[in-house]
Amino acid sequence: MREVFDVTIIGGGPAGLYSAFYAGLREMSVKIIECQPKLGGKVNIYPEKVIWDVGGVPPITGKDFIDCIVQQGLTFNPTVLLNTKVDKLTKEGDLFVCETSTGDRHYSKTVIVAVGGGIINPKKLEVEGAERFEQTNLHYRVQRIRDFAGQSLLISGGGDAAIDWAWELSLVAKEITVVYRGDELSAHEAVVKKVQHANIPIYLHTTIQSLVPDETGTRIKEVVLYNEKTKQTSVMRPDHVLIHHGYERDQSFTYDDAIKPELVRNYFCKTLPTGESSVPGIYAAGDIAHYDGKVHLIAGAFQDAIHAVNCAKTYIEPKADKSGYVSSHNAIFESRNRALIAEAVKQAK
Known part of the structure; x- marks a missing residue:
């Protein structure tokens, strides 16, 4: 029996990982498909470089940042597939199908494309x-x-x-x-x-x-x-x-003609600032998304992810709230907050 997810995220970099976190926050079932053997995206290229421009985060090395964003992205236990390259996105009835290079097919109600500028490998x-x-x-x-x-x-x-x-x-x-x-x-x-x-x-x-x-x-x-x-x-x-x-970029990810969104330079997904592509149910976040006012920073990828997830949520459930509750007020964190407070009190004694 095939398993169907609310959202499948293609790409496990910062945009994909934050999409997974926020989709979990919105109580959606999530699958991440990443072609590389580990999560983190192109930040893995510079693990010792210091990142200064992520809001609320002091200067941090790429490696430490990856550790943090992976931990956050896996908060709600999404299904994660590594070493799995999505070659083509198709559709069967109401479901999107991610066809991989191994011949496997992964079914989803919505898809967030977060593949950045392509698969990057050093020359x-x-x-x-x-x-x-x-x-x-x-x-x-x-x-x-x-x-x-x-x-x-x-x-x-x-x-x-x-x-x-x-x-x-x-x-x-x-x-x-x-x-x-x-x-x-x-x-x-x-x-x-x-x-x-x-x-x-x-x-x-x-x-x-x-x-x-x-x-x-x-x-x-x-x-x-x-x-x-x-x-x-x-x-x-x-x-x-x-x-x-320099780097080799594999930009071979394609769409079936019936659901091919409008592209820029035959690769980047043209979206609204809300992450919506020209095809309902397909959204984009991070460097792959192209729209007026786009910010090509990690901080911008986080906002892209939030918008994409919110649109995916209301696509599946039209009566759902247009955005999730902030974490400090979200009931999904209540038990976790209690545990953290209890631990803080214990440490203070």
Whole structure:
């Protein structure tokens, strides 16, 4: 027997997780479908970066923020499917159907699309045998800044991410060198100036030609560089190599023609500020939503989520309140509030 949910949320980033929380607050049954092996969305790309602009939250690392938003998103125990990619959204009768790459079909009364700008994966270094070093000293993202303390680091890339990390890691690393294939860095001018003033060596027109393993065969011992302008090679022996060549975006999520909402640039979902698409029952939240006045911040994703859930609720139950009660007055939290107060009193004694 197929299971039908009130709302299925495609995407487990901040917009999707807050949608799950707020839908639970509104006593809706919820399923989250996320293509990656863990929740958190693109914040997982920068776990050590500090986030400053979430209302009511002091400066917090991406990792800690993910921990918080996941905990909140799972408050009402939604069904969560990880490593599951939705390829197409169709409809059977009154129900929407999420068709996945595995051939499974998930049924729902409404759908909130929260897939951001697409599935993001870092572009890999196109050097033979590079993958063997990914578990040791070849990196595509910075998981822990302390891993680079006192280490020599080679960074390949000239965009914002590469140059941001060159500057930030210069505070802990023994030495940093940047190589970039272009003739000038493409990162923000202010950060480029910081790196230049810090006397971090930057080699333009330069790419990684090959990686030489150590005696174990699992770590990079030497990096062979090639200067495309001088046609000369050189060798470095860094402790770590960090690659920032940009990201691959998979934007292959599609709709059946019968329920295809109006799209912007053939991908982003054109909505009202309330999250409503041109197809009743389909809503969007976060970066995938496109409307006048859109705010591309995590804080904006939260508001998108609230509007989308409220519209989904009244789509299913036209007589339902147009918005949920605030948490301090919501009966659904009464027992939890009592437990928290009791614990606070206990700690005070």
